[in-house]
Amino acid sequence: MTVQDPVGADPHSCEEYGYGLGRPDGILILKYRSGALLDFGESRQDFLHQFYWSPTGVLATRHGTRTGFVGGGEVFWVHRAVTHEVRAADQQTVYRVCLRQVPPALADLRAGAAAIGDEAARLLPTIARKGYAEDAALAARARIMVGLGAPAAEPSAGPAGGPGFAMTVARAISHDPGDPTRLDEWADRLHISVKTLQRDFEREFGMPYSRWRTRLRLLASRVLLETHPVTEVAHRVGYASPSSFITAFAREYGYTPGRHTPRETT
Template sequence: MGSHSATGAGHFGTDPLWCEEYGYGLGTLTGVLVLRYRSAAVLEFGQSRQDFLHQLYWSPDGMLSTRYGADTQFVGAREAFWAHRAVSHEVRAADRQTVYRICLRQVPEMLGGLRAGAVSIDDEAARLVQAIARPGYDEQAALVARERIMAGLGASTRDFVGHHATGTGFAMTVARALSHDPGDPVRLEEWAERLHVSVKTLQRDFVREFGMPYSQWRTKLRLRASRVLLEGRPVAEVARRVGYATPSAFITAFAREYGCTPGRYALHEADSA
């Protein structure tokens, strides 16, 4: 069996986290350590990292706000955030969100040369991350799963579309771009022009892939991203960051989706921390 431990006070920075650790083949080149965090948290490393493990962050139930150097972007559930060993970075999750941090000694083949950034994770790899972060998982089976997880990662938009698209792939191409920057103001008509397809074709692809039209999907994306930012940031700043022209428009949309205002939500999360 692999090793397993849990703590209610493991943390990076100053925010307490509930953390469970699952290690398989530790101390070997082909080993893997998976840490499963639960709760609102900021996972943060300083400007100088001394560790010798590569890091992969993934959350199945929300967005992650990530920072590497001057580059800040969001990462959705169909992507993970990769950081090469010794590369300083920051990862932020929303309230009571589950975050998996996979620590590796080897670089996955498709991520060679990538220092840090969003990467695609296919459905089977995502399933296996959750599977091996449970008590009692067989060590040899976990090491086989590790190989499949590494094979299920990809750095390019083509990898992302190939991993997830069931339709033409146009909607997935747009989805990846907007997931990294939900505040991007580009309209559906402009996306269609860039992709050299009709607006009708792109809209149909969104409904096929996500079960809703583009405008509804984008609204939900922006509101999910806002939850990651609200703790410690003014509502007006968050509204602007996720693409709303005015705070009032953001407040109305947020309240419609979550049943409370952004200010009340942020206050509740601060009191719960």
């Protein structure tokens, strides 16, 4: 299995872990951590399926004319022979996983966001380390494959009951951090009370909806700031004015977004 290195990610580190390479049930995991923008550029693999996952931030993705974001509860899945682009911000960990087989739930998806279950999210970092036994890693790989699935239904449909309301909303907003929908509007779509949805956010993410949305918007902005001016980024991630965006950004990170100078991309 061979993959290309990302571009424009200096300095960055890449750790490589391969198990059963050359076999249909093999897996190759590339673990990146960058001190600057992590830009995989325009990429295409004719013989390998791939997915990208970041447990520490937001991924900016593009496939054809579709652009968007993927949060930590999802991966960006890419079928072989599909051209795509992925970017991450500085100080962000990204797992790029290469496979020869397609997870059952993703058989009809050429490229796009897909859910990653809790067990799969736990197992992936576990096998991405030195000295892990191949047999155990391949057994974990099989469970990771099962743990990748289609995203939850759109919030307008709502889950069939029980927990998961906050995650349904979080996945929708992760695709568009600038979404202006209020908490009460999400609750109406899900046919639940505002109190129930707020409580589910605090249970799932340890913070209220407004705080979670602000953090997501700022994480997404860090990816965009490397290639877009502050004013454009502010509106893209849902702020009414650049000044309100700058204030929120400085409060979160201790410096202003002007520190990120847009650079040319190819």
